[in-house]
Amino acid sequence: MLAAERRDLLLARLARDGKVVAKDVAAELGLSEDSVRRDLRDLAAAGLCQRVYGGALPVSPAIADYATRTTVRPEGKAAVAARAASLVRPGTTVILDGGTTALALARALPADLAATVVTHSPTVAAALVEHPAVDVFVIGGRLFKHSAVTSGAAAAEAAERVSAEQFFLGVTGVHPEAGLTTGDADEAAMKRLLARRAADTYVLASAEKIGAASPFEVLPLAEVAGIITDAPADDPTVQRLADVIHA
Numbered sequence: 001m002l003a004a005e006r007r008d009l010l011l012a013r014l015a016r017d018g019k020v021v022a023k024d025v026a027a028e029l030g031l032s033e034d035s036v037r038r039d040l041r042d043l044a045a046a047g048l049c050q051r052v053y054g055g056a057l058p059v060s061p062a063i064a065d066y067a068t069r070t071t072v073r074p075e076g077k078a079a080v081a082a083r084a085a086s087l088v089r090p091g092t093t094v095i096l097d098g099g100t101t102a103l104a105l106a107r108a109l110p111a112d113l114a115a116t117v118v119t120h121s122p123t124v125a126a127a128l129v130e131h132p133a134v135d136v137f138v139i140g141g142r143l144f145k146h147s148a149v150t151s152g153a154a155a156a157e158a159a160e161r162v163s164a165e166q167f168f169l170g171v172t173g174v175h176p177e178a179g180l181t182t183g184d185a186d187e188a189a190m191k192r193l194l195a196r197r198a199a200d201t202y203v204l205a206s207a208e209k210i211g212a213a214s215p216f217e218v219l220p221l222a223e224v225a226g227i228i229t230d231a232p233a234d235d236p237t238v239q240r241l242a243d244v245i246h247a
Helices: 003-017 022-029 033-045 074-085 099-106 122-130 151-158 185-194 236-245
Strands: 050-052 055-057 093-096 116-117 134-138 142-143 150-151 164-171 173-175 179-182 198-204 216-219 224-230
Touching: 003 022, 003 033, 003 074, 003 150, 022 033, 022 055, 033 055, 033 116, 074 099, 074 198, 074 224, 093 099, 099 116, 099 122, 099 164, 099 198, 116 122, 122 134, 150 151, 150 185, 151 185, 164 185, 179 185, 185 198, 185 216
Parallel strands: 093 116, 093 164, 116 134, 164 198, 198 224
Antiparallel strands: 050 055, 142 150, 173 179, 179 216
């Protein structure tokens, strides 16, 4: 089998099963594990998969730059945002993460909502200017431009002083085995910190993020109250995610 044929097979297996286990594919095709791992390295270098110990997982399309991500499935993000907005109760304090789905959530909040929103996203904060009864507290720090959020020591120190009922978390990957992941280690750490400052954490995950993975874990699935997604309820990956969260 030619290298190009092997890689096509690996991509097809990734799409079908949601993962590739190097030793299983090697045994099936009569190849060495080193050959399969080398193919996976090449696919990962091309941005076509996310390598993990023992194999690979589907790569998240949400690793693109911020401007590009605003054009990815806006209808799915709007559906997720509408559902999340329905969970925000008047008089409560909530934390909104950054990213394009969190921005959609900010815009989906009722115009007359009276609540307090804490965010480390300047774009989310700016969107809430249109909500006169929402008190907005912005966590400052170094701007991470990929997601238009602040991070670093100053942001972490400010976040430690926050307490909220809910945190709406944005991630780039939601996978039954890899958990909740994102593409930057510092951003992942900031998300974990914010999750610790809220009674309940809800994940904002439009369908393209379901079954995908990025390099850095944010939280295990068991530590969140729920995943808000527009993916079909009968999707096998969604069902596996529900089993993990409700275990």
